Amino acid sequence: MNGTPEFEKDGAAAEIHPTSLDLNQVELTPQVANWLRLRASQWLTTAQKDFNAALFARDGSAASFDRYADARSELDSAEAWALRVSEFVAPVR
Numbered sequence: 541m542n543g544t545p546e547f548e549k550d551g552a553a554a555e556i557h558p559t560s561l562d563l564n565q566v567e568l569t570p571q572v573a574n575w576l577r578l579r580a581s582q583w584l585t586t587a588q589k590d591f592n593a594a595l596f597a598r599d600g601s602a603a604s605f606d607r608y609a610d611a612r613s614e615l616d617s618a619e620a621w622a623l624r625v626s627e628f629v630a631p632v633r
Contacts, residue, residue, distance in 0.1 A: 558583050558621050563628045573629040580622040587611070587618040 558579050566572060594611035598604045 558625075559617065563624060566628075568629065568632060570632055573632040576625045576629055580618075580625045583618040584615075584622055587615040591615045 561576075563576075566576075591608075591611040591614070594604070594608040598608055
C-alpha cells in the first residue's frame with residue numbers, strides 16, 4: 541500500500557466534505573488516521589481564512605453580516621469535526 545486510504549485512491553475523497561464522513565464506518569488504520577488529520581487541518585485552515593476575511597470585510601451591510609455569520613458557523617463546524625477526529629484517531633498514536 542502506498543499510504544493512501546483505499547477510499548481516496550480514485551481522487552473522489554478529496555471532494556468529500558468532512559461532515560459527510562461517518563467515522564463509525566471508517567476502518568482506523570495509520571494511513572486513514574493521517575488522512576483524517578490532513579482533512580481536518582485543511583478544513584480548519586480554509587474556515588479560519590474565510591472567517592478572517594469575513595470579519596475584516598464587515599461594512600455594516602446585511603450581506604457582510606450574513607457572510608460573517610456563515611463563516612463563523614463554518615469555522616465552528618470545522619473545529620467540532622477536528623475535535624471528533626482527534627478523539628477518533630487517538631488510539632493510533
